[in-house]
Amino acid sequence: MTAKNYAKDYKPIDLLAVAAAREVNDGDIVFAGTGLPMLAIMLAQVSSSPNAVCIYEAGSIDGRPIDLPTSVGDSRCAYQASIAAGLTETFYGQLHCGYVDLAFLGGAEIDKYGNVNTTVVGDYASPTKRFTGSGGNPDINSMARRTVFIMVQEKRRFKENVDYITSPGWILPKWPSGEMVPKQEIYGKFFTGGPSAVITNMGVFRFDENGEMYLDTVHPGFTAEQVKDNCSFDLNISRCKGETELPTEEEIELLYNRVDPEGIFLP
């Protein structure tokens, strides 16, 4: 095996996209959101996982875009798709029936169980700020076998309790009582999996047997303690196995010249 040719020069966003692309197994059926998730799945498809396919919630199934889409409803998503349908097909005909292996999603806030907020800051009944809202984030995350969240690392975003649970993690409120229980208990025989990784500008996180987040690898240039200092909850760094693998020259070349040559998400 030849030694990998690691990039000497890369931006934080490049590492995020590359680390996310490495979560794709060849042959995975991937459900992706807008932005970095698109870069990650498209990079995976042109590098390590040529047999991975992508579903976008607006209706394109296994599209083969030759130009990067800027949203999941974009005409470009449906280019050479096997099916151009709608949301009933993607959410029920693909996701609910169990085809989806991997979800790539974003979030504004996350807690240690992987519960994500994309809805409001403050009490929902009288919020101080509104984000976009759930979109398909909680749906896709409900029934994909694995979910990877791509987020910005900040103390105010990695919280003990998120202000509103938009998207389900591993320990969740069972309504109407609100008692916190494992996801399996709420989903019963519909249970398929849950959050498997969180990738930020500082590290890669995974979830342990109890559904709690731990630091898996730290990006070059940061220490595990620095990552812990950028979390409001008590992050487990005892299982950190070292530095995140750097992007290779080939991956950077593909990202800038093949996936996003126009500089849409990679300025």
Add this chain to the structure above:
Amino acid sequence: MGKPQRISLKEAAALINDGDLLTFSGFTIWRRPMALVYEMVRQQKKNLHLFEVNGGTHTEVLAGAGAIKIWESCWVGHELYGKLGEGVARAQVEGSMIVEDYSHAQVVARLIAGAYGLPFFPTALSMGTDILNPKFDMLGKAGMRDGSNPKIPLKKYDVIKDSLYDKGDILLMPAANPNWALIYASQVGDEGTVRVFSQCYVDSEAIKAADKVIVIAEEIVPDSYLRQEPEKNLAAGYAIDYVVELPWGAHPTGSQFFYDVDADFIREFYQASKSQDAYAKWADKWIFGVDSHEEYLEKLGINRLENLRANSVLGYSTSIKRGTR
């Protein structure tokens, strides 16, 4: 029933009453009936109740005009061209708009139920989230689930135990049957057959769920042409009540194989949507400053529109500059 009636844009907007429950075609910044939305603002519609699978630029135009009383949905923004729905957000924070959040697949479930004549549609998606927190049933809190408004269900959702295959708890999402579906479609036949190009989003469900349907057509074509390939069509003419032929009627949102999203226009609107004063100035220029769709197009200018025109093979514009390179 029978063939839809051809009417003007002004007549179409005049059919909609204050307080009506509306839904729309499209997806975020794609295939929205924008010309009709502008005309509704010109006619100063108020207290509208929106039920939509997702929001977008059209929602924000109505929100800025203070036209929305209730918004039931899951998401609002302008994708890459404006990260938040500022008008909805401001109204929710101020408390001047009732916002009822569901998940995306849950609102789809509500529209499927409405489309197929069912009281509810089951889903196991997004269980265990605060969407289901009883404290956050905002229409319930407002006392609006008492049955007095037939368009508002008695509960936000229900839960049953699956008694057939013992799969556990599953949610029931109440049907949504809006007064109006306001649809933008790529082609409509002269007998009303509807076709949309590329992804069909939830346009078919929206048409079937609504009591009455107005379609803004990019072009009206002979029905016999659409009937040569019936598998490509979305809806039969008898499901449509009114048709307005209006080229570029979805601008600034995109329409596959006709024109791309006008990113600069949406970015400029997004900046304006951040304050009521800036919105008012924007609306003076683009809504109240023109009396018709034709005047709006004239103001945009031919060069701008030509730049957005889709490549007829690829379905999107190859001349717009989208990134920094």
